[in-house]
Amino acid sequence: MFGTGTLINTIAVIAGSGIGIFLHKGIKKELQASLMCACGVATIFIGISGTLQGMLQFQNGMIETKGSMLLIFSLVLGSLFGEIINLFCTCHFGI
Numbered sequence: 001m002f003g004t005g006t007l008i009n010t011i012a013v014i015a016g017s018g019i020g021i022f023l024h025k026g027i028k029k030e031l032q033a034s035l036m037c038a039c040g041v042a043t044i045f046i047g048i049s050g051t052l053q054g055m056l057q058f059q060n061g062m063i064e065t066k067g068s069m070l071l072i073f074s075l076v077l078g079s080l081f082g083e084i085i086n087l088f089c090t091c092h093f094g095i
Helices: 003-026 029-055 066-083 087-093
Strands: 056-058 060-064
Touching: 029 056, 029 066, 066 087
Parallel strands: none
Antiparallel strands: 056 060
């Protein structure tokens, strides 16, 4: 059975998509860009918090790190992939 969070998320995505399709022409380009930047920053913070939650652990009254090389490898691999597909120019200029 689906959890309540899954159901609410599904409804929110469908409602947000409908609103976006309906108001697409009515939203200024500057506001669209600001909203995309805000969503990007929120996604970065969510990703960082999830990563740090798995990396930093308290054991025996001390902070221990785990998976720091995986984090570095993931960032390098993501950067290389983004450069290969020219992600920055595609997102920045809408090409």
